[in-house]
Each structure stands twice: as C-alpha cells, then as structure tokens.
Amino acid sequence: MSKQDQNPFENAGLDTLAVRAGQIRTPEGEHSEPIFTTSSYVFDSAEAAAARFSGEDPGNVYSRYTNPTVRMFQDRIAALEGGEAAVATSSGMAAILSTCMALLEAGDHVVCSRSVFGTTTALFNRYLKKFGVTVTFVTPTILDEWQQAITPDTKMLFLETPSNPLCDVVDLQGLSAIAKANKCLLVVDNCFCTPALQKPLELGADLVVHSATKYLDGQGRCVGGVVVGDACIIEDIVIFLRTAGPTMSPFNAWVFLKGLETLRLRMDAHSANALKLARWLDAQPHIEKVFYAGLEAHPGHELAKQQQRGFGGVLSFRVQGDKAAAWRFIDATQIMSLTANLGDAKTTIVHPGTTTHGRLSEEEKAQAGITDNLIRIAVGLEDADDLIADLQRGIDAL
Structure with a gap:
C-alpha cells in the first residue's frame, strides 16, 4: 500500500x-x-x-x-x-x-x-x-x-x-x-x-x-x-x-x-467555568437549588462521570421567590446576554418558563420541572470571576 x-x-x-x-x-x-x-x-x-x-x-x-x-x-x-x-x-x-x-x-x-x-x-x-x-x-x-x-x-x-x-x-x-x-x-x-x-x-x-x-x-x-x-x-x-x-x-x-477545529478546547473551558459558577451558586442562601451534573450532590453526578468527559457549560437554578424575582435577577445582570441561545463564547441567561419552554402548557411545564423561579445559564468563555460578580448583581436584586 x-x-x-x-x-x-x-x-x-x-x-x-x-x-x-x-x-x-x-x-x-x-x-x-x-x-x-x-x-x-x-x-x-x-x-x-x-x-x-x-x-x-x-x-x-x-x-x-x-x-x-x-x-x-x-x-x-x-x-x-x-x-x-x-x-x-x-x-x-x-x-x-x-x-x-x-x-x-x-x-x-x-x-x-x-x-x-x-x-x-x-x-x-x-x-x-x-x-x-x-x-x-x-x-x-x-x-x-x-x-x-x-x-x-x-x-x-x-x-x-x-x-x-x-x-x-x-x-x-x-x-x-x-x-x-x-x-x-x-x-x-x-x-x-x-x-x-x-x-x-x-x-x-x-x-x-x-x-x-x-x-x-x-x-x-x-x-x-x-x-x-x-x-x-x-x-x-x-x-x-x-x-x-x-x-x-x-x-x-x-x-x-x-x-x-476548537471544539474540545472550548468544551473544556465551558465546563471549567460552569463548574465554578455552579459551586458558587450552590453556596448562596438566596438560591434554592442548582441543577448541574458537575456538583457532587447531583443525582446523576456519578453516571455523568462514567459516560461523559466533562459536565458541559449549561446549568440552571431556582431563586427564592416567584417569576418576578427571577426576572429581577436576570435584568440585574450586566455582562450576560439575555438570549435563548446557548453554546456561545458569550454567556447567556434566560427564563425558560417564558421563553424556551414558554409554549408548553402549565401541566407540561410542571411535568418537566419548569418552574416560574427557574433560570438557565449557558456559561461562556469570559473570566469566571467576572461572571460570578454578575451573578451577585442578580442576587442583590432579589
């Protein structure tokens, strides 16, 4: 040959x-x-x-x-x-x-x-x-x-x-x-x-x-x-x-x-930033629950370790309060982009219940766990400390 x-x-x-x-x-x-x-x-x-x-x-x-x-x-x-x-x-x-x-x-x-x-x-x-x-x-x-x-x-x-x-x-x-x-x-x-x-x-x-x-x-x-x-x-x-x-x-x-061409480099960076933000959010008293498989308390953490190389860049969390509280949190952020897209170098933040999952009936939302106080973040490639400071602005607005 x-x-x-x-x-x-x-x-x-x-x-x-x-x-x-x-x-x-x-x-x-x-x-x-x-x-x-x-x-x-x-x-x-x-x-x-x-x-x-x-x-x-x-x-x-x-x-x-x-x-x-x-x-x-x-x-x-x-x-x-x-x-x-x-x-x-x-x-x-x-x-x-x-x-x-x-x-x-x-x-x-x-x-x-x-x-x-x-x-x-x-x-x-x-x-x-x-x-x-x-x-x-x-x-x-x-x-x-x-x-x-x-x-x-x-x-x-x-x-x-x-x-x-x-x-x-x-x-x-x-x-x-x-x-x-x-x-x-x-x-x-x-x-x-x-x-x-x-x-x-x-x-x-x-x-x-x-x-x-x-x-x-x-x-x-x-x-x-x-x-x-x-x-x-x-x-x-x-x-x-x-x-x-x-x-x-x-x-x-x-x-x-x-x-x-840069897929693995980016996914590793997204995952690292998301884990930092998830751990920070998990320690905040005004956050009811954080959903991210990279957290040891997540029910799918061990399974994710077995079938994934990393935990990815998307996380969600519930704030204390109702839809109005979630909206105040989102509106208070200054770095994150309020858009429904994900997978971007720029971090995005969104309220799923009124955007990505807004067309679902109330029953469908309830079955899928989409509550009024749920926020989703697709963590980008910015400095993690700057993103955490932006999250603090959201918490201060609650």
Whole structure:
C-alpha cells in the first residue's frame, strides 16, 4: 500500500479529527476548506448527467442535497461522533423533524423524555400527532418508565442527556438495552455535550442529533443541524431532505467546520467555568437549588462521570421567590446576554418558563420541572470571576 492510499485518520484522536477529517482539496491546493457557493453542477455529457441523477455516479447533482463544503462538515462530525455517516440540515429542529419524517409513519409510537427543549416537545406532542404518530412522555432518569411506555407500535426512543434545562443525566447503556430488546431506534440529542464530552453511539444509541447552532459553531454565528449514525439509516434521512429541502447552506457548513477545529478546547473551558459558577451558586442562601451534573450532590453526578468527559457549560437554578424575582435577577445582570441561545463564547441567561419552554402548557411545564423561579445559564468563555460578580448583581436584586 502506498502512502497516498493509507488513511492517516484511521486511529486519529478527536482533536486531529476535529481539524482534519473530511477535508478535500481542489486542484488549486487551498489549505483552508473552500466554500462551494453554487446551486448546481455541470456535467460532461447527457449520459454523465443521467448517471448522476440515477445515483450510479455518486458525484454532485444539486446543492440542496450534494455540496462539497456541506459534505466536508458531514464527514467531519461523523468522524468525531464515531458514526458511519451524517446528514446536515438547516437547523437543529430540522434535524429532529427530518429524522422523524424519514423513519416514522402513521400508526407509529414514540417514547420521549419529558426533559427536552420546549420546541422538541411541541414537535412531538402537537405536530407529529397530525400525521398519526403518537407519543408518550416519561421521566428520563427512570428506565422502568421507558420500558413500561413501550408498545408493539413503538419505533423510537428520544432524549437529551444532559437534559434542557435541568441537566438530568440518563443511563444510555441501560436505555440502549431496552431499545434493542424492543427493536426501537434510540435517538440522542447530544447538543449539550458534543462528541468532545460524550459519544452516545459508543454507548448504544442508533442516531445522534445536534443543533450545530450551539457548541459545534461556538460563537453564535449560524443556524444548522446534523444527524449522525449508520449509513443505511442516514440514507433514509438524506432521501427525505432531497425531497423536502431543509438542508444546510455551504456557507454555514464552512462556519461549522471552523468551529469544530476548537471544539474540545472550548468544551473544556465551558465546563471549567460552569463548574465554578455552579459551586458558587450552590453556596448562596438566596438560591434554592442548582441543577448541574458537575456538583457532587447531583443525582446523576456519578453516571455523568462514567459516560461523559466533562459536565458541559449549561446549568440552571431556582431563586427564592416567584417569576418576578427571577426576572429581577436576570435584568440585574450586566455582562450576560439575555438570549435563548446557548453554546456561545458569550454567556447567556434566560427564563425558560417564558421563553424556551414558554409554549408548553402549565401541566407540561410542571411535568418537566419548569418552574416560574427557574433560570438557565449557558456559561461562556469570559473570566469566571467576572461572571460570578454578575451573578451577585442578580442576587442583590432579589
């Protein structure tokens, strides 16, 4: 085997894959990945065009579903997650929707964690039902509830771990055993950890979904999503995207490629800052409870240590008082950005009950633990002491 035929990334570490995996070069020999800003591609002949459209020739056809820049991002995130293939989408919610539309049909049943992003709950509980897909919501950390909720029609188990916003940690190997025994697909939203901290496929998941908008980018620049898993499953999702069109733009894919290059460095820094803030908050008398798996008192702490490299950058906490108190706390901060996004270099703060989970009914909020005095922080890369001083401003306003 010649040097050119060898795969230098076969046993490469995550940091090398994050910088190098999936890259292609044109005859120009560019060092940085190029952006292919073209909608379509020219064929050498009518016969060549027919071969492309039929799939006989795997080359590019139309940038709605084949674009070299997007393909580089897909190949890189697949390598990082340890999956065979990936498909990129226009947003994180598009990744979840595309997965469901491709793999579910009328009459199918989904078991979903109660502790997921509010829009994910709305998608399952309101919109997929219109197409004849039913859903049962369960407590994510109680495996018996998952088992008991499964019916002969169950096709998919869906969850986040750690969850949004209460940082519940789910036993992925235990849940995978349940999924396999019942011939269900296990789909894990790995947005909070990214492959830098957790690899659900290695723990038994069938598919991993991401909002690339968050930590995969890392600077709040673009919106996108991605699904990773076995090639045969991903191909079904590709076919849906080819038809329906919620695909990623080449420019966004290029931005995400650049974000991946610093993924582990950023996730380690986010985790370190978040742990400092969580410990500080946990010691404050005006804070009722802090939700962060990095705290030893968190019920999922030991499990998180087993299946994660770190605890991530998102935490939430309940202040003493009601919604008005939570709003006063948020409004008193001066450094943190009041926005619902997360995964940014800039720390963000938000009131889940009236924003990210605001569309849920009061019953759904109660089941998910979304109280009026709950605040979520996605800890950024600023100096931790400055962020703690900002939190003190919030406490002083209570």
